[in-house]
Amino acid sequence: MNQDKNIVIIGCGAAGGTAAQFARKTDRKSSITILEKGKYPQYSKCSLPYILSGTISKVNNLIEFSEEWFKKANIDLLLETTVEKIDVDNRIVFAKKGNIKIEKSYDSLVICTGARPFFPPIKNQEEDGKLVDGVYAVRTIDDIEKISSFLKKDRNATIVGAGLIGLEMADNLHKKGMNVTVVEMLTQILANTLDEDMSKIVHDEILKNVELLTNHLAIKIESKNGKISKVLIKNNETSKEQYIDTDLLIIATGCKPDVLLAKDIGCKIGKTGGIIVNERSETSVKNIYAVGDCTEYLDFITKKPVPIGLGSIAVRQGIAAGINAAGGDYILPKGVLQTRTSKFFDLEIAAVGPAIDLIKDIPFVSGKFNGSSLPEYFPGGKPVSIKIAVDQKSGLILSAQAVGANAAQRINTFACAILSGMDVNMFKKLETAYAPSIAPTLDAVTLVCDIVSMKLNRKR
Amino acid sequence: MNQDKNIVIIGCGAAGGTAAQFARKTDRKSSITILEKGKYPQYSKCSLPYILSGTISKVNNLIEFSEEWFKKANIDLLLETTVEKIDVDNRIVFAKKGNIKIEKSYDSLVICTGARPFFPPIKNQEEDGKLVDGVYAVRTIDDIEKISSFLKKDRNATIVGAGLIGLEMADNLHKKGMNVTVVEMLTQILANTLDEDMSKIVHDEILKNVELLTNHLAIKIESKNGKISKVLIKNNETSKEQYIDTDLLIIATGCKPDVLLAKDIGCKIGKTGGIIVNERSETSVKNIYAVGDCTEYLDFITKKPVPIGLGSIAVRQGIAAGINAAGGDYILPKGVLQTRTSKFFDLEIAAVGPAIDLIKDIPFVSGKFNGSSLPEYFPGGKPVSIKIAVDQKSGLILSAQAVGANAAQRINTFACAILSGMDVNMFKKLETAYAPSIAPTLDAVTLVCDIVSMKLNRKR
Numbered sequence: 001m002n003q004d005k006n007i008v009i010i011g012c013g014a015a016g017g018t019a020a021q022f023a024r025k026t027d028r029k030s031s032i033t034i035l036e037k038g039k040y041p042q043y044s045k046c047s048l049p050y051i052l053s054g055t056i057s058k059v060n061n062l063i064e065f066s067e068e069w070f071k072k073a074n075i076d077l078l079l080e081t082t083v084e085k086i087d088v089d090n091r092i093v094f095a096k097k098g099n100i101k102i103e104k105s106y107d108s109l110v111i112c113t114g115a116r117p118f119f120p121p122i123k124n125q126e127e128d129g130k131l132v133d134g135v136y137a138v139r140t141i142d143d144i145e146k147i148s149s150f151l152k153k154d155r156n157a158t159i160v161g162a163g164l165i166g167l168e169m170a171d172n173l174h175k176k177g178m179n180v181t182v183v184e185m186l187t188q189i190l191a192n193t194l195d196e197d198m199s200k201i202v203h204d205e206i207l208k209n210v211e212l213l214t215n216h217l218a219i220k221i222e223s224k225n226g227k228i229s230k231v232l233i234k235n236n237e238t239s240k241e242q243y244i245d246t247d248l249l250i251i252a253t254g255c256k257p258d259v260l261l262a263k264d265i266g267c268k269i270g271k272t273g274g275i276i277v278n279e280r281s282e283t284s285v286k287n288i289y290a291v292g293d294c295t296e297y298l299d300f301i302t303k304k305p306v307p308i309g310l311g312s313i314a315v316r317q318g319i320a321a322g323i324n325a326a327g328g329d330y331i332l333p334k335g336v337l338q339t340r341t342s343k344f345f346d347l348e349i350a351a352v353g354p355a356i357d358l359i360k361d362i363p364f365v366s367g368k369f370n371g372s373s374l375p376e377y378f379p380g381g382k383p384v385s386i387k388i389a390v391d392q393k394s395g396l397i398l399s400a401q402a403v404g405a406n407a408a409q410r411i412n413t414f415a416c417a418i419l420s421g422m423d424v425n426m427f428k429k430l431e432t433a434y435a436p437s438i439a440p441t442l443d444a445v446t447l448v449c450d451i452v453s454m455k456l457n458r459k460r
Numbered sequence: 461m462n463q464d465k466n467i468v469i470i471g472c473g474a475a476g477g478t479a480a481q482f483a484r485k486t487d488r489k490s491s492i493t494i495l496e497k498g499k500y501p502q503y504s505k506c507s508l509p510y511i512l513s514g515t516i517s518k519v520n521n522l523i524e525f526s527e528e529w530f531k532k533a534n535i536d537l538l539l540e541t542t543v544e545k546i547d548v549d550n551r552i553v554f555a556k557k558g559n560i561k562i563e564k565s566y567d568s569l570v571i572c573t574g575a576r577p578f579f580p581p582i583k584n585q586e587e588d589g590k591l592v593d594g595v596y597a598v599r600t601i602d603d604i605e606k607i608s609s610f611l612k613k614d615r616n617a618t619i620v621g622a623g624l625i626g627l628e629m630a631d632n633l634h635k636k637g638m639n640v641t642v643v644e645m646l647t648q649i650l651a652n653t654l655d656e657d658m659s660k661i662v663h664d665e666i667l668k669n670v671e672l673l674t675n676h677l678a679i680k681i682e683s684k685n686g687k688i689s690k691v692l693i694k695n696n697e698t699s700k701e702q703y704i705d706t707d708l709l710i711i712a713t714g715c716k717p718d719v720l721l722a723k724d725i726g727c728k729i730g731k732t733g734g735i736i737v738n739e740r741s742e743t744s745v746k747n748i749y750a751v752g753d754c755t756e757y758l759d760f761i762t763k764k765p766v767p768i769g770l771g772s773i774a775v776r777q778g779i780a781a782g783i784n785a786a787g788g789d790y791i792l793p794k795g796v797l798q799t800r801t802s803k804f805f806d807l808e809i810a811a812v813g814p815a816i817d818l819i820k821d822i823p824f825v826s827g828k829f830n831g832s833s834l835p836e837y838f839p840g841g842k843p844v845s846i847k848i849a850v851d852q853k854s855g856l857i858l859s860a861q862a863v864g865a866n867a868a869q870r871i872n873t874f875a876c877a878i879l880s881g882m883d884v885n886m887f888k889k890l891e892t893a894y895a896p897s898i899a900p901t902l903d904a905v906t907l908v909c910d911i912v913s914m915k916l917n918r919k920r
Binding site for chain 2: 014046064164310333341419434445
């Protein structure tokens with residue numbers, strides 16, 4: 001008779017929680033333990049900004065799976081439990097909950113240690129090794145509770161970084177009546193998601209609501225009574241410096257994978273700084289899996305490693321790791337599409353595939369279409385812009401970006417085309433759903449393909 | 461030197477108008493003539509119901525391409541011009557505009573004669589060979605202008621047929637304050653689009669707004685002073701008959717392809733009654749193309765002929781016929797997906813692929829998922845239900861139906877999967893776009909695939 005498997009999971013974010021759930025689905029008898037350093041069970045990190053505006057009314061609503069849920073699923077969830085060491089030879093995890101020492105044997109170990117916010121080198125952001133009051137990242141419920149205490153109409157908030165999270169924060173703080181300034185180092189916003197011409201549409205919309213300073217660097221903080229009062233920013237082009245009065249400084253400049261434990265036991269760490277995993281979510285160490293923001297995996301198109309920073313991918317890797325750790329067999333596609341989306345100031349954006357400047361090794365042809373969600377003659381149509389890039393040789397669709405009406409669902413169709421290896425000359429013939437009240441006879445998703453297909457044929 | 465091509469197009473609906481437009485794009489010099497029997501240039505037939513509610517404020521707004529537009533494109537559009545005969549041997553079309561006889565030579569001829577409404581055998585619907593006042597189909601601007609004169613709050617309208625157009629009419633007449641009753645012969649509504657269980661969701665929503673009698677037949681009309689006053693309907697099950705007072709009777713029981721001219725010159729007519737066309741939109745007669753509602757073509761999945769009744773397909777065939785007629789080369793996919801959608805009473809529906817009872821020759825597995833457009837913890841999510849059928853042997857996706865949030869764009873993703881020949885085990889791993897304000901980490905489109913994939917694996 002086989003003994004029941006011991007599965008240990010470190011971290012109970014979307015990655016760890018999903019791994020546990022699918023391990024349980026795969027094997028009803030195995031013993032499953034999650035060791036989580038924080039005090040909350042699985043909650044939606046991506047929704048933290050929406051607490052600030054009150055869109056989500058309270059922090060407890062963020063919890064996706066409660067302690068009771070894990071209990072019912074016969075999953076042993078230990079909160080406020082920090083893993084201190086992993087003994088790979090004897091397959092034991094050593095952890096601590098308060099003063100209590102915990103030892104857990106494992107047959108399969110799943111590392112879901114996530115990522116830590118990256119703080120750019122802004123002078124004076126720390127005092128005595130601690131962040132100055134009013135300076136926060138947006139990573140945990142703790143962060144958001146601290147930020148909440150600074151919310152007040154007409155107060156000033158400055159956000160460093162105009163990526164997805166920076167702009168979600170800008171929107172939610174603006175909804176709360178704060179004066180928001182976004183400072184972005186690069187010459188464009190949303191550089192990981194949209195090309196410059198596409199990001200310009202969002203830029204113009206955002207400017208109607210908040211201050212937006214691209215090509216600017218935050219370089220120094222001034223405090224008063226231990227609280228931030230000003231931030232000094234510098235124009236990268238002119239080198240001109242100026243102080244901005246601010247009551248709150250939000251750091252939204254990305255994350256760094258948290259790989260200390262994994263590195264310690266010899267898991268290979270990749271070029272992007274994440275734990276290298278394969279299509280089964282296995283690390284380089286036998287019986288050890290890793291999932292989510294602490295990992296890196298291949299991009300589906302470039303086949304180069306990319307850091308995993310999306311909840312959607314964490315969940316899919318979690319499914320794979322959970323099933324495989326429990327003795328099942330689940331294989332992910334050979335690379336991530338990085339389908340991503342968000343909405344700020346009522347403008348939806350989405351993209352799939354590598355940002356177009358990352359595919360410079362592949363000769364490609366790109367094109368853009370600006371249209372409407374409805375036929376011209378039907379009232380209520382909303383603008384939608386789509387840009388795609390295709391392989392110049394094969395015509396295969398490499399990447400797509402959309403801004404406007406139903407951007408995310410439109411991008412999902414391109415995600416399907418990329419995953420199936422469809423070329424632009426086939427996609428342009430796709431029969432999309434048409435009704436005057438829903439979409440035009442020829443949707444923007446195929447019209448952009450017509451444009452690119454014509455360019456492609458001229459180059460051939 | 462080549463002489464310039466003469467292209468003649470019969471009919472200026474979406475089919476003919478698109479064919480002309482793409483013929484012109486392909487060959488700038490050719491002579492292009494459209495002969496249209498009605499008095500309007502290309503307009504949106506699908507939008508006719510929206511005139512009634514005032515959603516589209518006037519009939520002129522329906523016109524997609526004006527006479528001026530055709531003139532600028534150097535396309536000769538002759539309105540109120542009826543084709544009387546085609547001489548295939550000498551390639552001449554004989555037509556009449558009022559008393560003026562017109563002869564047009566052609567190198568390529570495109571037949572876009574559309575379809576006529578099908579009137580079920582309801583007694584007394586005609587008097588002296590003419591429809592009784594108050595009895596109308598919904599096919600032309602003329603029809604809609606006549607119906608408009610009957611609109612009045614609290615008047616009674618009865619609609620025969622609960623397909624897409626019948627229900628769009630119900631919604632628009634209801635918006636105008638009329639008491640609407642829909643009578644459907646079959647035991648379910650929307651039988652060409654949704655399975656019975658999916659149609660039930662729509663049924664329940666519609667019932668909140670209008671009367672809906674399925675499994676009922678309209679059998680007789682009573683008139684007063686030449687105007688309809690009552691309609692007799694019969695319960696198919698109990699055979700019980702009852703009179704309904706009505707000021708308006710809308711016949712929405714489908715169409716019959718108008719193939720008289722094509723049949724006359726020997727174009728092969730198929731089993732469904734449409735002109736048989738191939739993937740270049742060619743008929744069986746050399747140099748003669750046909751497009752749109754007068755044709756039949758293969759279903760992509762069953763490879764059996766289906767009547768073409770969708771504007772989206774007419775436009776795509778029009779592109780093919782226009783380009784090919786002008787000497788270009790455009791090939792359509794080997795079958796139509798029949799991606800279709802509509803919205804009534806704020807509920808969006810969509811489908812792709814054959815109705816599931818039409819694929820009974822292929823052993824299939826189907827499954828349904830009821831979910832939400834947003835993660836549970838995020839406010840504002842709307843219900844969405846998706847049902848799919850996959851080939852039991854290959855796992856290929858055969859058909860999909862959706863009711864609810866963004867049904868059409870969700871179905872487009874399945875259309876892409878069907879066109880690319882993707883199986884359900886790959887589709888379920890599709891990385892869909894996730895953000896709390898936009899969609900859950902696992903969208904309904906992949907969750908339904910999980911369900912079907914599990915069923916499939918159990919059967920294998």
